[in-house]
Amino acid sequence: MTWTPAEDMQIPVSDKDFIDTLAKGLRIVETFELASTRLTLSEVAARAGITRAAARRFLLTLTALGYMRQDGRHFSLTPKVLVLARSQLGGNRLFRAAQPLLDAIAGATLESASLAVLTGADILFVARAQSPRPVSINVAVGTRLPAFCTAMGKVLLGELAEPVVRELLAHAPPRKLSPATHVSIDQIVAETRQVHQLGYATSIEEFEPGMNTIAVPVRNPLSETGLALGISAPTRRMTAAQMIEELLPRLNAAADKLAAA
Secondary structure, eight states: OBBBEEEEEEEEOTTTTOOOHHHHHHHHTTTSSSTTTTEEEEHHHHHHHHHEEEEEHHHHHHHHHHSEEEETEEEEEEEEGHHHHHHHHOHHHHHOOOOOOOOHHHHHHSEEEEEEEEEEEEEEEEEEESSSSSSSSSSOOOOOOETTTSSSHHHHHHTSSSHHHHHHHHOOOOOSSSSSOOOOOHHHHHHHHHHHHTEEEESSSSSSSSEEEEEEEOOTTTTTTOOEEEEEEETTTTOHHHHIIIIIIHHHHHHHHHHOO
């Protein structure tokens, strides 16, 4: 059997049905985290875990198809990749319903509000309302961040069974991203169990020093995709206690509205 990154908790695919070439081609696209990302052939090969020769063939094929552009030694994505996400991001009813809620939260709190789903061991931002005030990290729709140290990630991991969480963390081992990052799998799993009971999660400078986040799950029984709503704020503007007291009620109200959408 071939293990596929339990991405959406799909059943493992047998070797005869798994198209390795397609998987590698998609992995190449995923190595480009932002639209502005420019990578060399060697960097793509290293990130995708394939040989330089294989990376070259994939990159040239993607370039010929219009999904990639080449500028000297560097490759970058073209806007054509949006075609791959258009039907999901534009056609998903819950994603559309979330945007006005996020806009209202950002307008009222002056902090960034986001909606994310779990993809493998990462969270993927599917809707976003940016704070009108300066922030240190640039996050846009389509950005991926590790789940284990982010509030929305913890919430989404908390909705999964413990063996599934352990499997995800085993295939994407936690790593130190800040002095506050927890990397013990046992500790992370225990926290996801607590998060599930509490109904919310916080990330206090675990992903980035100086940045705090709080998140809640959107428990819509009709949705096959787990969703999390979160608000991020610099530590100088919002402590963990303040987030729980001032932002959690607003997040819960928005999650209830979205769950009923």
